[in-house]
Amino acid sequence: MKSNSRVYAAIHLDAVEENFKQMKQNLKPGVKMIAVVKTDGYGHGAVPIAKLAEPYEYIWGFAVATAQEAFTLREEGIKKPILILGYTFEEDYKEMVKQQIRPAVFQYETARKLAKAAGELKKSIKIHIALDTGMTRIGYSDTMESIAQIRKIAALKEIEIEGIFTHFARADEADKTSALNQFERYENFVRKLEQSGLSIPMKHCSNSAGIVELPQMNLDAVRAGITIYGIYPSMEVKRDLVKLRPVMELKSCIVYIKTVDKGTPVSYGGTFVTPRKMRIATIPVGYGDGYPRSLSNKGWVLIHGKKAPILGRICMDQFMVDISEIPEAKELDEVVLIGEGLSVETLGELSGRFPYEFVCDIGKRVPRILEGK
Structure with missing residues (x-):
C-alpha cells in the first residue's frame, strides 16, 4: 500500500505494452x-x-x-x-x-x-x-x-x-x-x-x-x-486467442476495526444485522470514488489474500467488511478492491454492472499511480 493513500489505482504500463503486442500478433x-x-x-x-x-x-x-x-x-x-x-x-x-x-x-x-x-x-x-x-x-x-x-x-x-x-x-x-x-x-x-x-x-x-x-x-x-x-469485451469472447493482462489495480487500507455483538445493525438502513459476534473493518472508499453502491451486501475485498465480505450499504466515502476470519488484519493493512484474485469482471457480475462501466466510473479523487515502466 502506498503511504498516506486512502485509495489509489495502480496503472501497470508494462501490462498495456503487453496487451498491444498481443493484439498486434492477431x-x-x-x-x-x-x-x-x-x-x-x-x-x-x-x-x-x-x-x-x-x-x-x-x-x-x-x-x-x-x-x-x-x-x-x-x-x-x-x-x-x-x-x-x-x-x-x-x-x-x-x-x-x-x-x-x-x-x-x-x-x-x-x-x-x-x-x-x-x-x-x-x-x-x-x-x-x-x-x-x-x-x-x-x-x-x-x-x-x-x-x-x-x-x-x-x-x-x-x-x-x-x-x-x-x-x-x-x-x-x-x-x-x-x-x-x-x-x-x-x-x-x-x-x-x-x-x-x-x-x-x-x-x-x-x-x-x-x-x-x-x-x-x-x-x-x-x-x-x-x-x-486488459479487459475482455465479454465473457463470451475466446480468451485463448489473445492473452490480456489487467492494467488496473484498485487498493485501499483498513482505517478502523471494531468488534460488535450479535444483533448489531451495520450502515445506513440497517440492511445487515450481525448474526453473531463479528470483527468489522472500515474501508475509506465509497460510491463517491466510483465504487458502486450496488456491491452492498454482495461484494467482497481481499485482505491478506482472504475474502472479506461487504456488510451493509456502501456509503459515499466508506464501507464496512467482515474480518472475523482474518485475525491478522490490523489498521492500515492493504485492501485489494480490484486486482489479482478479484477481477473487474467478477465485480461487474456481483454489482450488475458492465466491466467497461466499472472502470470508467472510478472517480477523479482516486489518484492513478503509473507503475511498470
Missing part, C-alpha cells in the same frame, strides 16, 4: 491500430496510455469521443492523428482544423460547416465518414441517398475524406451472425461508393472483439478499446 500484416482512449482511457488515464503507444509504428493514431478529449491529447504533446468518434459541435470546428483533429461526419450540413471553418483559416480538414450498419446510432444509412450525400461532401474543396468506418453492435457475442451481417452491409456500401467513382483510402470496422475473434475484418485499420486495458 492482425494481418500491414494493418494499423487505432488506440481508443476516450473517457480518459476508460478510466485508466488517456495521456500516459497515448504517450506509451505513440512511438509504435503500427499505431495509426488515437480515437476519442469528444473534441475536448482530443484537445487534451494535443496539449499533452500527442502528434499522431486523433479521430473523434462521436458528435462534434460547430463552436469547436476552427480549433479542430488548427489542431488537425479528424471528426466523424454523418450529415452533409456538418461537412459544409467544417469546410467553411477550414476555408476561413485557409486550411483543409480530414474527416471520417460514419456508417450505421446495425447500431442505430450515429452514421449514414447504407442507401443510395447516403452515397449521393457523401459524394457531395467529397466535392467540398476544404474536405478530405480520409476514412469510412462502422461499429459492430454484437461482435462480443459467441454467435457472430450480427457482426458478419454488419460487415457485409459495410462492404457492399463501400463497393457501391467505389462504383460511383469515390474511393476512400482508410477503412475500419473491427472493435476489440473483432480484433480478438474476427481477423478477416481487419481491413486497413482496427480500433482497439477495452482490450488495451
